[in-house]
Amino acid sequence: xxxxxxxxxxxxxxxxxxxxxxxxxxxxxxxxxxxxxxxxxxxxxxxxxxxxxxxxxxxxxxxxxxxxxxxxxxxxxxxxxxxxxxxxxxxxxxxxxxxxxxxxxxxxxxxxxxxxxxxxxxxxxxxxxxxxxxxxxxxxxxxxxxxxxxxxxxxxxxxxxxxxxxxxxxxxxxxxxxxxxxxxxxxxxxxxxxxxxxxxxxxxxxxxxxxxxxxxxxxxxxxxxxxxxxxxxxxxxxxxxxxxxxxxxxxxxxxxxxxxxxxxxxxxxxxxxxxxxxxxxxxxxxxxxxxxxxxxxxxxxxxxxxxxxxxxxxxxxxxxxxxxxxxxxxxxxxxxxxxxxxxxxxxxxxxxxxxxxxxxxxxxxxxxxxxxxxxxxxxxxxxxxxxxxxxxxxxxxxxxxxxxxxxxxxxxxxxxxxxxxxxxxxxxxxxxxxxxxxxxxxxxxxxxxxxxxxxxxxxxxxxxxxxxxxxxxxxxx
Numbered sequence: 485x486x487x488x489x490x491x492x493x494x495x496x497x498x499x500x501x502x503x504x505x506x507x508x509x510x511x512x513x514x515x516x517x518x519x520x521x522x523x524x525x526x527x528x529x530x531x532x533x534x535x536x537x538x539x540x541x542x543x544x545x546x547x548x549x550x551x552x553x554x555x556x557x558x559x560x561x562x563x564x565x566x567x568x569x570x571x572x573x574x575x576x577x578x579x580x581x582x583x584x585x586x587x588x589x590x591x592x593x594x595x596x597x598x599x600x601x602x603x604x605x606x607x608x609x610x611x612x613x614x615x616x617x618x619x620x621x622x623x624x625x626x627x628x629x630x631x632x633x634x635x636x637x638x639x640x641x642x643x644x645x646x647x648x649x650x651x652x653x654x655x656x657x658x659x660x661x662x663x664x665x666x667x668x669x670x671x672x673x674x675x676x677x678x679x680x681x682x683x684x685x686x687x688x689x690x691x692x693x694x695x696x697x698x699x700x701x702x703x704x705x706x707x708x709x710x711x712x713x714x715x716x717x718x719x720x721x722x723x724x725x726x727x728x729x730x731x732x733x734x735x736x737x738x739x740x741x742x743x744x745x746x747x748x749x750x751x752x753x754x755x756x757x758x759x760x761x762x763x764x765x766x767x768x769x770x771x772x773x774x775x776x777x778x779x780x781x782x783x784x785x786x787x788x789x790x791x792x793x794x795x796x797x798x799x800x801x802x803x804x805x806x807x808x809x810x811x812x813x814x815x816x817x818x819x820x821x822x823x824x825x826x827x828x829x830x831x832x833x834x835x836x837x838x839x840x841x842x843x844x845x846x847x848x849x850x851x852x853x854x855x856x857x858x859x860x861x862x863x864x865x866x867x868x869x870x871x872x873x874x875x876x877x878x879x880x881x882x883x884x885x886x887x888x889x890x891x892x893x894x895x896x897x898x899x900x901x902x903x904x905x906x907x908x909x910x911x912x913x914x915x916x917x918x919x920x921x922x923x924x925x926x927x928x929x930x931x932x933x934x935x936x937x938x939x940x941x942x943x944x945x946x947x948x949x950x951x952x953x954x955x956x957x958x959x960x961x
Contacts, residue, residue, distance in 0.1 A: 571769070589681065714758070783913045
């Protein structure tokens, strides 16, 4: 009995050992042999490899995104800076030269008709003004031609002025010579010269002014161009940085990744710096337009209209009844249907009213108001002058137009009011031009250092991303 029990126990033990041997895992040496040292960790290798590749791709993408953001910011800043420099140093200069050219030509025409009213030799002061106007016109013509570059429209307008101006001077010289000798035919040459100026030369000069006004407006718009590309890259990069930081924080149970946090801070600083500089520049460019170019345009137009009105006034007197159409140009005409076509004087008064309305400071407003007041006085004296001429008091009308004899200073005369108007307009235009130049200079310098700053911050962002995710990748090794 005892022997049978012992044999049974031996069989059970042998069976248990055999089952254990069969259940044991096979090691590197085959069945029944133990696993090597790396055996238990083998299943984790694919997971670690995938994580490494994901972080490497993220690091590269974010670094490239930072550099693209910096490049977009630099390009956008350069475009705005080029626009501001154009408005300051090219388009702004060109429109001033164009307006100077127009003013000099128009003043020369008004002065030549005034000279013709004088009997005998031309007064030295008027002759000096006429010659000075021609010299200024030639200087402005040369400067504008040199500055025009490859602007076809500007060159065409300048070429038209340059080709016709010698003929105008020749006609005026012939008119003056005949007037000195007392030949009535001189008036025909004077009229031809004035028609050439008013019908051909000044329209070409006006075309130049219009072209440069458009160029200046385009440059100012470019200087205020919104940095769209930079904004798109920046928003996408900021979103990516935040998403990566949130994801890595959940994976590692760490609140911050110092490198990614530094990159985010550099990105926010780039946005803030750009936003401040762009806002400041936009303010200066807006002020350059409101306080400068808009006022210069209105005042220069008023000055041109005043010179045209003066030419009409003088030619009407010189014509002695044969140039009444010039008075119509001055006063306007009302058709039988009741339709009124405004004359030069009405347009002048309206433009001065506009100049007063758009003035942005007390000095500019006061100068524009003085000009409007002088224009009103001149118009009143012009009506009195025309009344004297209509009553066969021709010499009295001429004396008022020239400011001589019974109308000599300090007595009021059409000549005195016109001269005062010109002085007011000259001061107002110089004031507006100074305001424009000041604001244009400030606008051009508002972005100083931004390009370099954005480039350095972009490099700092890329380095911070590489550093921050590089340490994270190293933790897997």
